[in-house]
Amino acid sequence: MLPSSAMCNCLLSVAELYRADQAAVQCGVSSRELMENAGAAVSRAIFENWSPRRTLVLCGPGNNGGDGYVIARHLAAAGWPVQVAALGQAGKLPPDAAWHAGLWEGDVQPLGEADPAEADIVVDALFGAGLSRPLEGEVANLVLRVNRLDRPVVCVDVPSGIAGDSGQAVGSVAVRGSLTVTFFRKKPAHLLFPGRGHCGKVRLADIGIPEKVLERFAPRLWENGPELWLENWPWRQPEDHKYHAGHTLLLGGEAMTGAVRLAARGTLRIGSGLVSIAAPRGAGLVYRSDSPSLIVRDCDDTQELRGLLEAGRFTAAAAGPGLGMTPQSRQQIEVLLETGWPLVLDADALTSFSEEPRGLFDLCSSRVVLTPHDGEFRRLFADPGGSRVARARQAAETSGAVVLLKGPDTVVAAPDGRAVVNGNAPAELATAGSGDVLTGMIAGLLAQGMPAFQAAAAAIWVHAEAAQSVGSGLISEDIPFRIPQVLNLLRNRNRKLTNSQRFEEEC
Numbered sequence: 001m002l003p004s005s006a007m008c009n010c011l012l013s014v015a016e017l018y019r020a021d022q023a024a025v026q027c028g029v030s031s032r033e034l035m036e037n038a039g040a041a042v043s044r045a046i047f048e049n050w051s052p053r054r055t056l057v058l059c060g061p062g063n064n065g066g067d068g069y070v071i072a073r074h075l076a077a078a079g080w081p082v083q084v085a086a087l088g089q090a091g092k093l094p095p096d097a098a099w100h101a102g103l104w105e106g107d108v109q110p111l112g113e114a115d116p117a118e119a120d121i122v123v124d125a126l127f128g129a130g131l132s133r134p135l136e137g138e139v140a141n142l143v144l145r146v147n148r149l150d151r152p153v154v155c156v157d158v159p160s161g162i163a164g165d166s167g168q169a170v171g172s173v174a175v176r177g178s179l180t181v182t183f184f185r186k187k188p189a190h191l192l193f194p195g196r197g198h199c200g201k202v203r204l205a206d207i208g209i210p211e212k213v214l215e216r217f218a219p220r221l222w223e224n225g226p227e228l229w230l231e232n233w234p235w236r237q238p239e240d241h242k243y244h245a246g247h248t249l250l251l252g253g254e255a256m257t258g259a260v261r262l263a264a265r266g267t268l269r270i271g272s273g274l275v276s277i278a279a280p281r282g283a284g285l286v287y288r289s290d291s292p293s294l295i296v297r298d299c300d301d302t303q304e305l306r307g308l309l310e311a312g313r314f315t316a317a318a319a320g321p322g323l324g325m326t327p328q329s330r331q332q333i334e335v336l337l338e339t340g341w342p343l344v345l346d347a348d349a350l351t352s353f354s355e356e357p358r359g360l361f362d363l364c365s366s367r368v369v370l371t372p373h374d375g376e377f378r379r380l381f382a383d384p385g386g387s388r389v390a391r392a393r394q395a396a397e398t399s400g401a402v403v404l405l406k407g408p409d410t411v412v413a414a415p416d417g418r419a420v421v422n423g424n425a426p427a428e429l430a431t432a433g434s435g436d437v438l439t440g441m442i443a444g445l446l447a448q449g450m451p452a453f454q455a456a457a458a459a460i461w462v463h464a465e466a467a468q469s470v471g472s473g474l475i476s477e478d479i480p481f482r483i484p485q486v487l488n489l490l491r492n493r494n495r496k497l498t499n500s501q502r503f504e505e506e507c
């Protein structure tokens with residue numbers, strides 16, 4: 001179960017957003033008022049970011065265009081020079097948009113006559129998140145011209161041309177914004193690439209939809225953040241000893257020893273009380289000389305591994321980084337899976353099953369976390385296509401495991417359909433070894449008793465936050481060193497937010 005405060009972070013699909021709008025109307029907030037509030041919120045964001053300057057508002061034929069007329073009115077009332085250009089005839093606008101278009105007292109030029117080069121800011125109120133057809137003809141041409149100009153572009157709800165649910169461009173043309181103002185709750189496109197790259201900064205505005213309308217939904221998708229897992233964080237208690245904080249076993253390989261050594265640093269720093277590496281004798285010295293905090297056990301075959309597992313009192317394990325792909329390593333993974341323990345499988349552990357993924361899935365459970373990047377994902381799962389959320393969900397259902405699909409917009413999905421999209425990863429994380437550290441961190445949280453979905457979501461967030469604190473020049477070894485700083489901030493936040501009243505105010 002996720003805490004009720006997680007409602008703050010839920011992402012709504014386009015269909016859910018339309019239902020929320022309707023529910024708000026049933027609660028007594030008129031749709032005209034919602035449109036007024038939406039346009040006013042975008043205007044406020046513009047006032048906060050720019051001083052008065054020539055503004056071109058591009059209005060589409062639907063309610064997104066309706067927001068555009070409201071924005072134009074607010075900017076003009078504040079003394080801004082505003083030009084409106086519209087697609088289609090005013091007489092064909094839907095009722096709320098027509099009402100607000102009627103309140104606009106300035107000129108409206110046909111879209112084909114608009115010249116974005118004569119504006120200092122462009123407002124994109126062409127299409128909303130439910131776009132179903134590619135931009136074509138004069139709209140596509142205008143969007144291409146706007147994109148080529150070095151001007152701030154403010155997108156209303158979503159950049160036109162981007163599908164709200166998938167974050168994919170519907171055709172080959174989509175607006176590239178500097179700022180996107182969206183309403184009530186973010187949509188997946190604000191977090192999933194390429195949509196996220198088109199949004200610029202994303203700002204969420206309250207437009208008067210009552211929070212209680214969410215009671216009619218059972219959200220299954222969230223933007224990742226501490227609200228989803230902080231309550232379950234395994235903070236050390238004064239009376240704890242190291243065995244209370246779990247014992248993680250990492251399977252080490254013979255040649256690529258750096259991968260598990262990086263993973264082990266992540267496991268230790270995230271709080272696992274004990275960390276052991278089961279290593280081939282030939283590589284034992286390398287592992288033993290790495291960190292005095294590690295326990296290194298000799299392990300050359302499955303029989304020795306079974307012996308270790310029986311004696312070790314481990315609470316979670318991880319395998320894959322630097323493991324190699326021999327028949328022996330695959331058998332060792334099967335032995336780990338047969339224990340039924342919480343387990344993370346990454347890299348070679350996944351690829352060793354690419355010829356026969358069923359052999360892996362049959363042994364998985366919801367206590368197992370699979371952490372493929374896109375290439376590993378394609379090798380393991382018959383790719384159903386669709387958005388990254390849809391693909392990760394499908395993979396979690398097929399495998400019965402929690403699937404963490406790595407990327408700049410990492411998605412974590414559980415077999416029961418819950419999913420999160422991570423939004424705090426810096427570009428610097430695209431560096432060798434960062435995935436190994438992540439594997440170790442997830443395993444360390446599993447070892448301390450965190451449920452698999454939350455452990456994966458928490459680890460990817462802390463990992464990204466630690467990387468952000470380094471910024472340019474990041475190498476993977478830096479990430480474990482920065483974990484304590486992130487954990488201390490989280491712990492202080494947790495202390496401050498024990499009062500749920502306060503938490504609700506922050507939402």
Ligand SMILES: NC(=O)C1=CN([C@@H]2O[C@H](COP(=O)(O)OP(=O)(O)OC[C@H]3O[C@@H](n4cnc5c(N)ncnc54)[C@H](OP(=O)(O)O)[C@@H]3O)[C@@H](O)[C@H]2O)[C@@H](O)CC1
Nearest residue numbers: 021031034035038062063064065127128129133134135157
């Ligand atoms: N109460 C509310 O609901 C609130 C809504 N709000 C605002 O409403 C927005 C959603 O509005 P919306 O549903 O009217 O969608 P939107 O994209 O503006 O227009 C659809 C029209 O475009 C047309 N069309 C589509 N593709 C096309 C193409 N390629 N080329 C040409 N035409 C194309 C399409 O035609 P059709 O497909 O039907 O033939 C239809 O006529 C939302 O994003 C938010 O900004 C806020 O004010 C808050 C309150």
Ligand SMILES: [K+]
Nearest residue numbers: 127156158160
């Ligand atoms: K738009």
